[in-house]
Amino acid sequence: MFKSNYIRHLLGITLLSLVMRKIFLGHEAMVTVTECKNQISTEAMVNNTIFASKVMSLSEAEPTLVLILNQHALNMTLNWLCNTVDMPSVHKRALIVTLDEESDNKLAQLWPDVKRLLWPVACLSEPFNYGDGKYQLFYLFRSNLAGAFLHFGKSFWMIQQDTFWRQSLLELPSDFTNSSYDIIFDRAAETKGSLIAGGYYLANPTPGTRKFFKKLSTDLEWWYVPDNTYMTSLCSMENLAKCGQLPFSTVTNWIWLHEPSRFKGIEVPWLVQFDGDTKLGGKLAKMRSLGFYFLKEDGITCNPYSVIRAQRRVIKWSGVSGSLDANGLRSYSHWQFGLYQAIIDVFYQFSWTEKLLHHVIFPYAHYFMITL
Numbered sequence: 520m521f522k523s524n525y526i527r528h529l530l531g532i533t534l535l536s537l538v539m540r541k542i543f544l545g546h547e548a549m550v551t552v553t554e555c556k557n558q559i560s561t562e563a564m565v566n567n568t569i570f571a572s573k574v575m576s577l578s579e580a581e582p583t584l585v586l587i588l589n590q591h592a593l594n595m596t597l598n599w600l601c602n603t604v605d606m607p608s609v610h611k612r613a614l615i616v617t618l619d620e621e622s623d624n625k626l627a628q629l630w631p632d633v634k635r636l637l638w639p640v641a642c643l644s645e646p647f648n649y650g651d652g653k654y655q656l657f658y659l660f661r662s663n664l665a666g667a668f669l670h671f672g673k674s675f676w677m678i679q680q681d682t683f684w685r686q687s688l689l690e691l692p693s694d695f696t697n698s699s700y701d702i703i704f705d706r707a708a709e710t711k712g713s714l715i716a717g718g719y720y721l722a723n724p725t726p727g728t729r730k731f732f733k734k735l736s737t738d739l740e741w742w743y744v745p746d747n748t749y750m751t752s753l754c755s756m757e758n759l760a761k762c763g764q765l766p767f768s769t770v771t772n773w774i775w776l777h778e779p780s781r782f783k784g785i786e787v788p789w790l791v792q793f794d795g796d797t798k799l800g801g802k803l804a805k806m807r808s809l810g811f812y813f814l815k816e817d818g819i820t821c822n823p824y825s826v827i828r829a830q831r832r833v834i835k836w837s838g839v840s841g842s843l844d845a846n847g848l849r850s851y852s853h854w855q856f857g858l859y860q861a862i863i864d865v866f867y868q869f870s871w872t873e874k875l876l877h878h879v880i881f882p883y884a885h886y887f888m889i890t891l
Contacts, residue, residue: 537889544650545743545885551652552659555642556740559660564638564667573614573636574671581612582674582721584688587661589618591646592680593625594818595803599680600630601813601821602829606687616664618643629819638664649852650891655739658746662736665722669732672724679718681802682770682792683811685833688719691769691789700763701727704754705792707747708774708860709767712867712876715754717747718792719770731760748881755877773853774860776809787834855890 557563564570577583588596596615603609614634617623623637640660647653661677668675676688696703703721707714722728731753739746754762768786772794793802793811806812810832813825866872866880880887 534889538886541886541889548650548652548655549741549743551642552656552740555640555656556659558640558642559638559656559663561663561666561670561736564663565670570636570638570667571671573634574668574673577614577673578612579672582676583668584609584613585616585664585668585675585677586613586680587616587618587657587664588622588680589640589643589645590622590625593622594814595806596622596626596680597629597819598803598806598811598813599682599684600633601823602811602826603684603687604821605823605826606684606689608689609684609687612689650885655743659736659739662732662739662746666729666732666736669722669724669729674721674723677718677720677722679792679794681794681806682718682790683806683829683833684790685787685830686789688770688790691765695765695769696721697763698723699761701725701760702731702754703763703765704750705770705772706764706767707772708864710864710867712863712873713751713754713764714860714863714881715747715751715762715764716770716772716792716794717745717750718772718794719765719790725760727760734759742882743885744882745884748884752877752881773856777853777857791833852891855888859888 586596586599600610610630610633614636615626616636616638617626618638618640620637620639623635626633626635640656642656643653643660645653647657665675665677678688701723705716705719707716722732731750735746735750735753738744738749742749753759766786768788770790770792771788772792775788775791776793791811793806803812810825811829813822813829814820815822863876866876885891
């Protein structure tokens with residue numbers, strides 16, 4: 520009896536400590552957002568002459584590929600540029616939004632033909648990790664940036680550089696990018712649920728899309744929440760925006776890398792995103808160890824043969840074992856995200872628990888993921 524009471528007491532203290540820790544982290548994160556949000560407001564963007572001129576010069580007919588970086592993501596961005604350099608129109612339609620002059624100058628030197636847009640944000644000049652204040656500020660910046668593009672009537676793909684492109688996103692079948700949707704998102708998993716991954720989405724300049732990002736930005740200014748779970752909640756609301764989703768095999772993620780048995784026989788992925796790590800600094804090293812590094816030893820010159828080998832490797836992995844078995848490189852955060860995804864999959868099996876996800880759990884997701 521004493522032993523069981525002791526264990527229950529210990530578990531209770533541990534749970535309370537984790538909850539209090541998350542409340543503290545949330546408070547600290549939102550202090551950062553409050554202090555820095557004026558640097559990244561949509562109003563400042565649309566009223567800035569250089570910003571407005573650059574965005575207004577973008578294509579009206581074809582969505583722009585929008586990619587964001589600071590100096591700490593420069594090497595990964597160079598890797599992505601080498602990955603896609605031979606894919607028709609990808610670089611022509613790309614716009615790289617730089618958050619500091621160092622990365623902007625380096626890109627101007629190495630890739631002068633790729634369009635850039637400098638928007639310096641002092642609060643985002645340092646590395647940031649999942650759940651911290653700078654990462655929450657990045658969510659808000661990305662949403663405000665989307666609102667600014669929509670203000671000027673531009674459609675765009677929001678993309679990320681931590682991704683291997685086996686095929687070009689611009690070659691997707693038209694039924695995948697159906698214009699009857701306001702926004703088309705990537706998926707977090709291949710299962711029944713509609714949880715958005717959030718790294719990739721196509722936004723059309725419709726009233727519904729504008730309302731969606733207006734609400735997202737307004738709420739991210741004061742609420743500590745991952746943008747992907749909150750966007751999933753917003754998509755479940757009536758009279759806001761009509762959301763569509765890409766097949767998981769189009770833009771896949773860490774699950775494809777670490778759980779090969781789930782993907783035997785499915786379509787070969789177009790894009791593989793190397794996400795799921797709470798510490799973002801080691802992504803490029805992980806990509807390199809798995810054969811997705813496309814620069815020569817100087818870190819500048821492209822290695823086209825490595826791109827070809829990676830394309831063949833993904834096809835081989837998909838055909839032989841379902842995917843790459845990278846369990847040896849699975850991080851602690853991947854195990855945690857895997858557990859939370861399994862719980863979400865169960866909740867999506869019933870209508871009442873699905874509503875609980877969309878209206879309670881997802882808007883408070885940071886506080887439910889107490890171990891992260």
